Amino acid sequence: MNVLLVGINHTTAPVGVRERLAFSETGLPVALQRLLAGGSVSEAVIVSTCNRVEVxxxxxxxxxxxxxxxxxxxxxxxxxxxxxxRPYLYVHQSSAAVRHVLRVAASLDSMIVGESQILGQIKRAYALAAAANTVGRHLHRLFERAFAVAKRVRTETGIGAHAVSLGSVSVELAHKVFDHLTDKVLLLIGAGEMAELAAKCFFEAGVNSLFVANRTLAHAQHLADCFNGGGRALGLDELPARLHEADIVVASTGATTYHITPAMVRAALDRRRYRPLLLFDLSVPRTIAPDVAVLDNAFVFDLDDLQRVIAANQRERRREAERAEAIVEAETVAFMTEADRLDIGPTVAALRERLTDICAAEFERHRKRLGPLTPEQEAAMRQFLLEGIVNKTLHPLILGLREAARQGSELVDLRRAFALDSVSLKTDAVAETDAANPHEEPGSQRLYR
Known part of the structure; x- marks a missing residue:
């Protein structure tokens, strides 16, 4: 299967280069049609994300x-x-291109191995190309296989089971402290991007009650409003009086002093009747005083703690990635084997038909020289002699076709040599025979359908 992939990604190009080649979703249909209009390709899909642009x-x-x-x-x-x-581009052809597409769909080529977002992005890219009529049978088969392989990797390995982001690790640890999160209250200290990402992870895990404490109340309210209106803004000065209402605290500020002290937490635990209080400090410098960690029922994790969990989880993902790579390799071989058969099938069929027509035409031209034949003898000659000639002629050609398909070579030259894509044309051999034997019955039979 002759598939070609040209692209850049986060491993070959800095963001300044990637952003210059990025396609907007609204612009992709026009771009795809423009690419096909150039005549150099017959099918195309463009995958454009923050980490890669691949054609x-x-x-x-x-x-x-x-x-x-x-x-x-x-x-x-x-x-x-x-x-x-040019210095940042990579090129994959044939089986290497197929393998790459399968690896990308299975998130083995992602910045964070095992992340799930890339599969949705590839599905969207394929859907846009299909809607733009730039997908034919080859890329349809490839992307359908890519989606199936990605699902198989998720099902048969644990590549996505170990959290590797600060937000997802925080949720993972919260599940170890609490039986469930649906009735828990989340308190964010700080209203920046890191706080928002953490909140998204907790809300996806079932939390639906939120406080946001920030120096600027308007910023806190803006972030609180992002979560279905279920959040409430607090000033930092309200923390001592409201801390006991929170079950989970995520602090991410740029402050140089501690906003959460042991005395505040001790008082909050008293009012909570010593129900656990889980605190994540994502700040540098830290927002939560280190001494809080010694208090009973106060579980504190700072950035170093979270990074150690992430590192352990990444090791687990790498082990699972090895299993996923084996799946991708096996699927690549299987896909290419199937593609080889499918790619040469139409050519073999057309070639067999052409050779059969040539043999039949030559038999008719020279039939008179054979003398009288019974119907049975004539039928036997057509069935066994002519079919045998076709089969023996085809055999080395089919072997060559299979090898060409495995190497990703095109079959255009063979189709052109035998005029397999033309209609109602005489073969050169018959034409030459007509010229050389003007007194014989001309080979006017149409050989090509």
């Missing part, structure tokens, strides 16, 4: 020319000089 195509030209055409398309579409992006 997956079925080329209509030899590989080197198709790579140059796709590169030129990227440069022209984004008005970027080729010299500024």
């Amino acid at each position: 997956i195509v079925v080329p209509s030209l030899p590989t080197a020319e198709a790579v140059e055409a796709v590169t030129t398309f990227l440069c022209d579409y984004h008005d970027v000089p080729a010299g500024q992006i």
Whole structure:
């Protein structure tokens, strides 16, 4: 299967280069149609995320020319000089391209191995290309297989089971302290991006009650309003009086003094009747005094604690990734084997039909020279002699076709040599025979359907 992939990602190009080649979702249909209009490819899908831009195509030209055409398309579409992006591009062809697509869908090529967002992004890219009519049978089969492989990796490995972000690790630890989170109250100290990401993780895990404490009350209210209106804003001076209402505290400020002290937590625990209080300090410098950790029923985790959990989880993901890589490799081999059979099938069928027509035409041309034959003899000659000639002629050609397909070579030359894509044309052999034997019955039978 001759698939070509040209792209850049977070491992080959800095964000300043990636953002220059990024496609907007609204602009993708036009970009895809423009790529096909150039005539260098017959099918195309473009995957554009914050970490990668990849153009997956079925080329209509030899590989080197198709790579140059796709590169030129990227440069022209984004008005970027080729010299500024060529050093960052990678190219995969045939089985390497298939393997890469499967790895990306299975999140093995992601910045955070095992993350789930990339599969949705690839599905969206495929849907946009299908809607733009730039997907044919080859890329349809490839992406359907990619989606199935991604699902298999998720099902058969634990690649996504171990949290590796600060927010998701915090939720994982919260589940170890509390039986469930649906009735728990989350208190954010700070209203920045890190606080918002943590809140999203907790709300996705079932928390639905939120306080946001911040130096600027308006910023706190804005963040609180982002979560279904279920949040309430507090001033930092309200923390001592309201801390006992929280079950989980996430602090992420830029303050140089402690906003949470042992005395505050001790008082809160008294009012909570010593129900557990879970505190995450994502700040540098720290917002929660280290001595809080010695209090009974106060569970404190700072950035170093969370990073140690993340490191352990990443090791687990790497072990699971090895299992996932084996799945991808097996699926790549299986897909290419199936693709080889499917790719040469139409060519073999057309070639068999063409050779059968040639043999039949030549038999008719020379039938008179064979003398009288019974119907049974004539039928036997047609069935066994002509079919045998076709089969023996086809055998080495089929072996060559299979090898060409495995290597990703195109079958265009063979189809052109036998005029397999033409209609109602005489073969050169018959035409030459007509010219050389003007007194014989001309080979006017249409050989090509």
